[in-house]
Amino acid sequence: MAITLxxxxxxxxxxxxxxKQTGGYxxxxxxxxxxxxxxxxxFREQIQDPAFEGYCHCMLYYKSKD
Ligand code: SF4
Incomplete structure (x- = not known):
């Protein structure tokens, strides 16, 4: 599993x-x-989900299964 930008x-x-404008929200x-x-x-839950692969909602991060 890896998290990348x-x-x-x-x-x-x-x-x-x-x-930056929201103070981190x-x-x-x-x-x-x-x-x-x-x-x-x-996204934390998606990271924990072994079946999930893809971008977070804002598309800042990508989680790959391997
Ligand atoms: S950038 Fe991605 S991980 Fe961060 S708050 Fe937005 S959806 Fe969640």
């Missing part, structure tokens, strides 16, 4: 700017809670 640097730049959702602090609960 999106190879598209424009996406990474945009999401990171969004994170997911820029893709309105809710501000510990669950939406990057890495958000949704």
């Amino acid at each position: 999106n190879p598209d640097q424009e996406v990474v730049k945009t999401v990171k700017e969004g994170l 997911c820029p893709c959702v309105m809710e501000r809670s510990p669950d939406t602090k990057c890495m958000c609960k949704e």
Whole structure:
């Protein structure tokens, strides 16, 4: 299992700017809670899920199974 940044640097730049503006909360959702602090609960659960492979919701990170 590996977590990598999106190879598209424009996406990474945009999401990171969004994170800076929100103080680290997911820029893709309105809710501000510990669950939406990057890495958000949704992606943490996807990391734990052995069947999941793909991008987080904002497409900042990619999880590969191997
Ligand atoms: S892990 Fe991805 S979806 Fe979750 S808060 Fe961070 S950038 Fe957003």
